[in-house]
Amino acid sequence: MANILDSVDQRTQLVGENRLELLIFQLNTSQLFAINVFKVKEVVKLPHLHALPGAHRNICGVANIRGISIPVIDLRGAIGMRSTEQTPDCNMIITEYNRTVQAFLVGQVMNIVNMTWKDIQPPPEQVGRNNYLTAITNLEREGVQRIVSIIDVEKVLAEIIDYNIQISEDVLDDTIVSHLHGRKILIVDDSSTARAQIRETLAQLGVEVIEASNGLKALNMLKGWCDQGKDINDEILMMFTDAEMPEMDGYKLTHEVRNDPRMNDLYIALNTSLSGRFNEAMVQKVGCDRFISKFQPDLLVEVVQDRLRKVITQ
Structure with missing residues (x-):
């Protein structure tokens, strides 16, 4: 075998x-x-x-x-x-x-x-x-x-391993956290369990989560906002996407976003359980901004805070 x-x-x-x-x-x-x-x-x-x-x-x-x-x-x-x-x-x-x-x-x-x-x-x-x-x-x-x-x-x-969604206190940046309440983030993952882990983690910061179960649904959602004349960066702070999903994977989704001038500056983090070294190479190839291996609540929060910090200082 x-x-x-x-x-x-x-x-x-x-x-x-x-x-x-x-x-x-x-x-x-x-x-x-x-x-x-x-x-x-x-x-x-x-x-x-x-x-x-x-x-x-x-x-x-x-x-x-x-x-x-x-x-x-x-x-x-x-x-x-x-x-x-x-x-x-x-x-x-x-x-x-x-x-x-x-x-x-x-x-x-x-x-x-x-x-x-x-x-x-x-x-x-x-x-x-x-x-x-x-x-x-x-x-x-x-x-x-x-x-x-x-x-x-x-x-x-x-259901076998008790995943802890608690965020370490030393991770939180008080100067940033107060600005996170009400911000929206798009989560794209075919696993309802993975989406729940991210949603429950970010909910502790007052972040609203929009969910899509595959890359095609997410892309249609993003294009829909653009077609309505909306600025993607006004709608969501960033997008977390899994790599492997039905109909359209996270790499293809990122590629499509980067090739649409209406939303090519959307901040995208690849959040996946696949091989780290392989994904780091793919992140560079398709143009993701960050790579995170699942499931790391502190790192999720750090990425969100870093993204908002850049938005505030722009």
């Missing part, structure tokens, strides 16, 4: 072209699931797991991989299905999200597919707010169209 991921580093150029690659797998059912290859470090057969007494119910143990202890999450159980029965067919997908490494216990790992974000759609609204999907897509296998469910890993992790 390792050879599936041998050329991942060579694939990162796809992101700047509004493309992605999905790792397709099963959870001991016929249904197909996926996560973005760029989050995946390695795929291995399920090794012996060491039990962790008192751990979260969806942590099925710790794996020792080349001397590194990695917590293993039962992905099937974490998304509300019956817990996975550990069999010889099980695999472990080792991932890096939000500057942490964890593994997911899954069933059969199928293959990697190259797609465009235009082919990735948000889940139907009828599935409700409590679903564990960020998107769905269709994949043809053996002449049959199959639905692939793309898992909201950030939601899964947030």
Whole structure:
């Protein structure tokens, strides 16, 4: 299975072209699931797991991989299905999200597919707010169209790890904070959990958050304001955008904004759980102003304060 991921580093150029690659797998059912290859470090057969007494119910143990202890999450159980029965067919997908490494216990790992974000759609609204999907897509296998469910890993992790939105007192600049009340910031992210984390953090400063669940919705919103003759910088202080999203990713969104003279000076911060070094290169390529790896409340606040400080001194 390792050879599936041998050329991942060579694939990162796809992101700047509004493309992605999905790792397709099963959870001991016929249904197909996926996560973005760029989050995946390695795929291995399920090794012996060491039990962790008192751990979260969806942590099925710790794996020792080349001397590194990695917590293993039962992905099937974490998304509300019956817990996975550990069999010889099980695999472990080792991932890096939000500057942490964890593994997911899954069933059969199928293959990697190259797609465009235009082919990735948000889940139907009828599935409700409590679903564990960020998107769905269709994949043809053996002449049959199959639905692939793309898992909201950030939601899964947030229900296991207690994310703290408290802002450190020494981060706050009293000369700036008083000017933040009532300011508006656009948050673009396909994960409702990620949007909530930012919204609840900034709400402590009196900041109003406008939300969009993908890059295309955000771009249409921005263009709508411009078409009405509004100044983008009067409408919002700045925009935080995720990198990977259905229909249009954050890189493509930034590219479109920078190429529209009506809004090309909008302050844009890329806020993502993807690889730091890769994103720093992409930030320069597409023209983002800042890069932030999720989830860091203090850093979020610092970026917002820095942005407002520049606005006030202009």
